Amino acid sequence: MPDLKTILEIVKNNEETARKFFEIEKRILTILDFPSLVELLLAEISNQFKIPYSWISLIGKSDLAGFIEKLAASEKHKKHLNIVDKKTFEDLTGMRSEPVLVNGDLSRFIPLFPEGRRFPIRSIAIAPIALDGNIIGSMNQGDPSPDRFHPDIDGSLLEQLAVKVSLCLSNVIAHEKVRFLAFHDPLTGLLNRRVMDSVLEREYLRARRYRTSLSLVFLDLDRFKEVNDIQGHGVGDELLKYLAQKLSGFCRKIDIVARFAGDEFLVLLPETNKKSAQLLMERICAHFTDHPLRSGGKSTPVSFSYGVASVEDAGIGDSRTLLKKADEALYEAKKARKAGISIGRDQAKL
Numbered sequence: 001m002p003d004l005k006t007i008l009e010i011v012k013n014n015e016e017t018a019r020k021f022f023e024i025e026k027r028i029l030t031i032l033d034f035p036s037l038v039e040l041l042l043a044e045i046s047n048q049f050k051i052p053y054s055w056i057s058l059i060g061k062s063d064l065a066g067f068i069e070k071l072a073a074s075e076k077h078k079k080h081l082n083i084v085d086k087k088t089f090e091d092l093t094g095m096r097s098e099p100v101l102v103n104g105d106l107s108r109f110i111p112l113f114p115e116g117r118r119f120p121i122r123s124i125a126i127a128p129i130a131l132d133g134n135i136i137g138s139m140n141q142g143d144p145s146p147d148r149f150h151p152d153i154d155g156s157l158l159e160q161l162a163v164k165v166s167l168c169l170s171n172v173i174a175h176e177k178v179r180f181l182a183f184h185d186p187l188t189g190l191l192n193r194r195v196m197d198s199v200l201e202r203e204y205l206r207a208r209r210y211r212t213s214l215s216l217v218f219l220d221l222d223r224f225k226e227v228n229d230i231q232g233h234g235v236g237d238e239l240l241k242y243l244a245q246k247l248s249g250f251c252r253k254i255d256i257v258a259r260f261a262g263d264e265f266l267v268l269l270p271e272t273n274k275k276s277a278q279l280l281m282e283r284i285c286a287h288f289t290d291h292p293l294r295s296g297g298k299s300t301p302v303s304f305s306y307g308v309a310s311v312e313d314a315g316i317g318d319s320r321t322l323l324k325k326a327d328e329a330l331y332e333a334k335k336a337r338k339a340g341i342s343i344g345r346d347q348a349k350l
Contacts, residue, residue, distance in 0.1 A: 215308060310322075
């Protein structure tokens with residue numbers, strides 16, 4: 001039986017460990033963005049407990065997919081974050097809520113290591129983290145000593161910290177969603193009109209300052225009301241999302257696609273003259289001719305009219321005039337379509 005001195009020493013160590021966990025919990029619960037959570041959490045674990053290796057594993061295609069994709073591509077985070085498929089994660093952890101502590105041969109856990117690297121560790125603690133009750137990954141710690149995370153040690157504090165991280169994730173996701181919706185259209189994920197007004201003004205001033213080209217495409221779907229009335233608003237929504245996805249796919253990183261209102265969209269093309277903008281729209285038209293929307297076993301043609309305006313056009317004195325010019329070109333295109341008139345270079349339809 002341990003003597004009193006030994007017992008007091010154990011109590012003292014436990015209190016110090018609990019204090020360190022509390023300090024970490026206190027710091028992370030104030031965070032409202034995912035990159036900061038990753039950075040601060042791992043830094044605090046390293047500082048408080050002198051853990052040489054700590055990182056987060058996340059299951060691909062979870063609710064954090066958008067954040068995962070962005071962070072995984074960042075050189076800054078590659079050493080501290082890795083993506084693992086659900087089946088592999090399930091095989092390694094059993095999807096249990098309590099921490100998994102392993103020492104000895106860790107070769108089968110290599111899929112959890114960032115970039116699949118073999119760290120010089122001999123024990124590992126894998127503490128599952130959850131979002132809305134579903135396990136989405138784990139907070140991992142590794143040490144060269146096989147005794148640091150021996151399977152027989154008490155993992156309750158690790159489990160408690162993982163619960164706090166999970167709560168913090170819920171706060172982060174809620175905050176990120178609110179921030180996303182402030183700038184984006186909730187249906188298509190594109191920039192909304194309010195933000196696009198600011199972006200258009202910025203790009204217009206830049207084009208004028210550096211004397212570069214800038215074109216704007218204003219488009220809307222043909223017979224969209226018929227789609228909603230005949231096939232239902234569900235198909236109408238699918239059509240809007242499909243068009244948004246394809247428009248974004250055809251554009252470069254410097255181009256901006258936004259949902260203006262209803263079935264109207266804007267495509268802003270920096271460093272692009274009017275002729276090049278027109279050619280881009282013709283390629284998009286050709287694509288939709290062969291690729292209708294397929295939903296619920298049915299095929300829905302994608303048909304839209306558009307107008308193109310450019311800073312090269314006469315009478316363009318500000319970003320609002322550029323938008324108005326594109327809107328007028330769209331109006332002429334739709335009027336020509338209804339009249340069955342052959343359309344020119346500045347208007348088009350599918």
